[in-house]
Each structure stands twice: as C-alpha cells, then as structure tokens.
Amino acid sequence: MSGDKAQREFVSEVEDILERMRDDIARLAEGVGAGAAADPRIVNGLFRSAHSLKGLSGMFGFDAMSELAHHLEDVLDGLRMGRSTLDHDGLSLFDEAVTLISSLVGKLDDDRARSDAEESIATLMERVDAWVAGPTESDGSRESEVDLPAAVLRALTEYEEHRLHENVAAGRNVFLADSDFEILSFEEGLSELNEAIQALGEPISTLPSPGESPDSQIRFSILLATTLDRDSLAEQLDLPAEQLHLVFEGEAQPAALTDAAATEATASEVEPRNEQTPADPGPGSEPSESSLKSISDTVRVDIRKLDELMNLVGELVIQRASIRKIAETLATEPATARVGAELEKVHRSLERKLADLQASVLDVRMVPLRQVFDKISRVARRLRVDLGKEVRLDIRGADTELDKLIVEDLVDPLMHVVRNAFDHAIEDPGERESCGKPVEGRVRIEAFQRGNDVVIQVSDDGRGIDADKVLERALERGLVTEGQELSPREILDLVFHPGISTREAVSTTSGRGVGMDVVRSNIAALGGIVTIESEPGRYTTISMTLPITLAIMQALIVGVGSQRFAIPLNSVRETLLVDPQEIQSSDGRELLNLRGEPLLLRRLSREFDIEPSDAGKLSAVVLGIGDSRMGLLVERLEGQQDAVIKPIQGPVSRVRGVAGATELGEQGAVLVLDVSALVEDALRGREAA
Amino acid sequence: MAAASSFSAEDPVADLACLEAGGQRYGVDVVLVREIVRAPELTPLPRSPELVEGVIDLRGAVIPVVDLGRALGSGSCADGLHVVVLEIDDMVLGLRVDAAVDVLSVLPDSLGEPPALTTAAGYELVRAIVRQPSGHPVLALAPEQLVERIYRSALDREGAA
Incomplete structure (x- = not known):
C-alpha cells in the first residue's frame, strides 16, 4: 500500500x-x-x-x-x-x-x-x-566498420545514423540495395520494396542514387539491415544478388529476429525526409501520444489555498452555530416547534458533514515523513563516505504523516541532529573496536504517532554525553552555580542552552555537535519539544515531539477577569484547583507545593495586566515545555475546543507571550498563549512587561 | 517609508474617506481603505503597543485595531460604531472611529499645508488640511505614519522587556 x-x-x-x-x-x-x-x-x-x-x-x-x-x-x-x-x-x-x-x-x-x-x-x-x-569524432568509431561511400554517410539523418549504429551493434547485416524504378511509377515501386524489406528486416534509409540507369528509369539505394544473408535476401526481395552490396557483415544469427526488428522500426519515429517511405502504421504513434497525457492524477496545490479552505470551513462552523440558535428558538415556540425540530435535524447532519469536511481538508495537508527521511538518508550516505565511518542508518515509520508545513520546517533541525550523530556521536571504527563495540555504528530514526502528536526519535549507539563535562562547562559559563543540585536530566538539558556551545563543552572526544539550542528553538517554533536521553559510552536518544498539524489544535480555554485565552493542550500537563492560601511566597516568587515538588507560579492577570475578578479559588494550569514546568494561575477553566490558530497581522505580530489568535464560535477572537515564551520568561525570573 | 498613500498636494484630485473621531473630522485616502465594518467586540491585546486597543477577527484574519481618537489625542472613540480597515504596504490595520461619514473629492486648491506648529510638535500624522467651503476643515491623515509609530512603540517595548 x-x-x-x-x-x-x-x-x-x-x-x-x-x-x-x-x-x-x-x-x-x-x-x-x-x-x-x-x-x-x-x-x-x-x-x-x-x-x-x-x-x-x-x-x-x-x-x-x-x-x-x-x-x-x-x-x-x-x-x-x-x-x-x-x-x-x-x-x-x-x-x-x-x-x-x-x-x-x-x-x-x-x-x-x-x-x-x-x-x-x-x-x-x-x-x-x-x-x-x-x-x-562520432564519425570515427563504428562507422569505419561500415563500408559506405562518404556521400551516403553524409546524407543520413541523425536518426538514420542511429538506426545504422543500432543494427551494427546488434550484429545484423547491413546492405545497400540498388533498385531501378520506372520514373512514372517509382513511388509505388519504392513503397512496395520498403514493405518487403520491413518484413525481412529494417529499411534504414532510402536514397536516390546517381548512376547508370536507363533514361526512363530512376535508381534508388535502400540502406537496410537484416539477419538474412545476401542470397536469401536477393531471393526474398526478387532482386539480382549483384545489386545488393554488403556494407557491414554481422554475426551469423538465427533468423527469428526479423520480426522484432520490424516492430522496432515501426514503433520508432520515422523521419519524413523521403516522401516515398511508407507512412507509419497506427501503433507507431503511441509513444508521443502517451507523453502528452499526464499519467498520475495528482494535483499540486499551494498550501495557502488549503489555509483559505480551512478558514472557510471555520466560518461555516460559525454559521452552523447560528442555525442551531434559530432552531432552538423555533423549537421553544409551540407554533413553530415542528419546524424547529426539523431544522435541528438538518443542523445535526450539517454538523457531521462539516466535521468530515474539516477532516478532509486536514488530511490533504498531511504528507508522509518519507520525503524528509529520504533526504536525510541521502545526506547520510555522503556523510559516511566523508567521515570514513561505518554507520548503518535505520529508518522506521516513514509513513507517519505530518502537516506539510511542519515537515518543511522539520528538515533542518532533523538533519542537524542526524549529522551530529554521525559526526560526533559515532566513534571512529578503531575507537569502537577498542571499546568492544561492533565496528559498524548504528543510527536509528524512528517516527510514530502518539495521540495528537508525532514523535521522531534519533538514536545512536555512540559515545553518549558526558554529563560531568557539560556541567563543568556550564559552571564556567555561569549557567549554574557551584553546589546547585541538578538531576542528571537537568544536566543533559543544559546541552540545549544557547549559552553553551556543546562542541566546546564536551570537546571532540566526547561531544555532540553545535547548535542544539537552534534545534530546540526550531522545534519550539513548530509547537514541539525536544528532549534528550543519554548514557556515556552507550547511546544518545533525541526525541522531538510535534503536533500533527498547526492548522488545528486542541486548546484549553481559560478565563481571567473579563477575558479569555486559549492554551495549546499539548503543552498542558495538568490542571489543579488552588486555594490562594496554598500559595507560598519566597523572594517575590510564588510557589506551589505540587506533590512534594515546588512549582513556580505565575498569574496570568499580572502577566497581562488584567484586572482580576474576586474569584476566590484559582486554577493552576501546569505548563510543560520539555522538562521545564510552571503553573499559570487563571480564574476559570472553560473547557477544551478545537482551535484554528492564526497569526495576528500588521505591526503587532510579535507580542511576547501571544502566539496568535483563534476564533471561538461567535465570541470573536481569542488570543492563543505562547507557552514556551511564558515558561522561559518565568524560569528566567523575567518580570512581566 | 515610501509613501503608501498616493495622496499628496500635487495630485490633481484625491478621494478622501471622511471619518469622525473624538469630535474631529479626518480624511484617509480611499485607496488605502479596504472596507468599513460595524465594530465587532474587540479582544484586548496585552503587552501590545499603547496605540493598539486590541484585535478583531475579520473573516479569518486577526487584525490589530487602533483607537483613532486616542491615537490623535482628541478623545477616545472606544464606543465608536465603525472600524475602518486599511491596507498599507501589505499591512492590515483597523481604525476604530466614531463614524464613517462620506467620501470627499478634494481639489488641489483646497489643500493647505498643515500649520507649522503641528508638524513641529511631531504631529506628522496629518499630511494636509482640506479647507471646506462650509464647515470645519478636514485633516488628511498619513496612516503609514501611524503604522510607523506602532512599530516604534512595539520596538521600545521589546527593548524595555
């Protein structure tokens, strides 16, 4: 399939x-x-x-x-x-x-x-x-074996020359057959002769021949190829043997080939240089005809057109909501209850069809990851040669589908990760041998779907990441302080830090390449996360988790004051009801004890300068980007919804903390939070602007 | 910024869409006006440049809206009835106004340079003053200057953050 x-x-x-x-x-x-x-x-x-x-x-x-x-x-x-x-x-x-x-x-x-x-x-x-x-130069080689007068050779069209080559290469005999025709009826005669030759071999060219023919007659020379020898040819064509000049002697062959040669000739394009050449019979025209028609029934579509379609579907969904309202109003009035019920029925079927339509439009955007993986394996082949390493690249799950826009932007970061694995992670053959590893290194790319996400993992059995060296470098850079307690996971995560160029950090003897921070930000821009796992000397696995599509996402709708916001559900880990008294303050930071772990809190009202309402209880939305967590305090949780995210146009396209907007039914635009920016700001202790 | 508006004192004639904001009359070159919509409910945009009141969803496109009255210092038109959607150098921007009144054809001899004082005070938003035989003059706006201002305040904000 x-x-x-x-x-x-x-x-x-x-x-x-x-x-x-x-x-x-x-x-x-x-x-x-x-x-x-x-x-x-x-x-x-x-x-x-x-x-x-x-x-x-x-x-x-x-x-x-x-x-x-x-x-x-x-x-x-x-x-x-x-x-x-x-x-x-x-x-x-x-x-x-x-x-x-x-x-x-x-x-x-x-x-x-x-x-x-x-x-x-x-x-x-x-x-x-x-x-x-x-x-x-091309005149030289094989034509020299052909005993043809220069005048004849020069007169051949390129195509005829090619057929001559062909036949010579195939080891057939090539004759120049002279034949005299009555001037008045030579056309007929020539075409009869050509037909006869067709049956026995291939007529290559028909050339008028100067020379000693009687006045009322005209002589033609026909260059032809056949497997027959001179005598049988003369007999078959009913021509005197002395009028057949053997110009190239092929190998002796069983006779059966004539048919094939004949079809070959008719199937090829016959150049109309000589009007006498019999017209090409039907089947010959087939190749050119088929080349005009498109073979596949695929249409290439600009993805923006699909965005337009998506928008239209979104608008229809809103129209549908209005229809339902009308149906409900009608249903409550006794006089119109029946019409209302009918309308409601129609509405429900419309709803289903719209859902199908939305799914179809989404489906069109999906492309298999194969395209990306193929590109990568091509690069990998080159890398293997360039680096002089023996590496086997396994690819699994190439049929996993993702939004075309995501796939486009995935190529670079993924290539980067794979290149790192080849370049830095996999040891030289000698080194591998001395570690007792198989000489051939292995890099595996695996893609699979998990819920509404697609996970792409790149694993290698190379030297892994030396956590001590990463930590050492991070200390030098002042990214962590002496005595700071870090879990092994947190240490590995430092590799993604822009301040740490990992090549410096772990040197060529134990390192991964540069630019993991770029990989992380590229993936984050696609609404995805990157995590890393490694064991020194054994393996490194880098996992990229991406939403299947950017066009539509599951959003959690939250409310603060009179406003509402949408949070992409794939970065929501959990939600909790929080009693304001549970919130602890230290150093101006607010924390919540979440199952024994402190969770950094931020209030959305404060972040966005919104007048809070007197809500009493608050809800904490636990946001996660990779291994970073924070709790966002909101006043209301208003449920989940499919949302089509759109950029804000014009001069304010980049408001920190806002990824775009979405429309929710009739309620107008709702802003979508940029979770990675919020989490990043919170962890860096940046104050709300 | 290249003048997106074709409107200038040299033009033989220009059509101005006349808008009311904060009790004053303004004109915007109709070439820039994409449409005028009845003001939908605005979604406030936090952390946005001061001039931007919020965003609206205009048939699938989310565009920022500026309160024209406030932007020009003549009093807010937050309860204004209309949003004038402008397209300036591929940029879409909504202007909240109290009302969109009519379209005015302007002849060159009715155009006056804005008073020196207003330009000196950084009042670069006004390109010209259109004298009217009857009633108040109309201030012809340079909306691209408005966009410029939003950009600048957005950059200031980013720098400050």
Missing part, C-alpha cells in the same frame, strides 16, 4: 520535473532557432532538473532512468561550462530523453514495457555521449 503511494508520489514528482524540462527545452529551442547563444539560466535550470531526476530515480531504484539523467546532467554541465555549444541535435536529444522518461514512468508496473523503454534509454545514452564527443 505504502509502496503504491510512494510510487505515485514519485511519478507525480517526476512529471513535475519533466514538465519544467519541456518548458526549458522549448525556450532553449527558441534561442537556438534565433541563432542566439543558450541562455545560461535556462541551461542551469535544466541542469538542476536533470540532477533532481537523477537523485529521485536513483532513490527509487530506477537505475536506467537515473543513468540517463546522469548523462544529461553531464551534457548540461558541459554546456554550462562552455565546453560545448547547443545545437538542434542536442535539443532533440533532450526532447527524446524527456519523452522516453515520461513514457517509462507511465509503464512502471509493466515489466516488459519497462525493459523495452530501458533498452531505448541505453541507446539514447550512447547518442548523448556521441553528441557530447562532437560530430567529427
């Missing part, structure tokens, strides 16, 4: 690339036609396309395609570097390549068609190489 999906994505991505390539080729053709030099920007674009095509097809194991792309890349590189100049031949090669690949991706499931296409790719690659080598 998932393989299917992956393949569909592959096809759709390849088609996108091919589409771009077609555009670029067309634009280059205009330039070449006008005699201008190739626009380097277009050539570069084409080069990049070929490059992505190579990577993509290689990744999916379509080696022939990948190799062709690789050849194209070489050619384009040559063009880019000015080693060669673009001409129509080169362009038509690109064209053919695009057509070929496009017909190949349409036949991925048809093994026979696939191997046929792959064969054509092989021959196309040869021609690409020949084109790169330049026309003069």
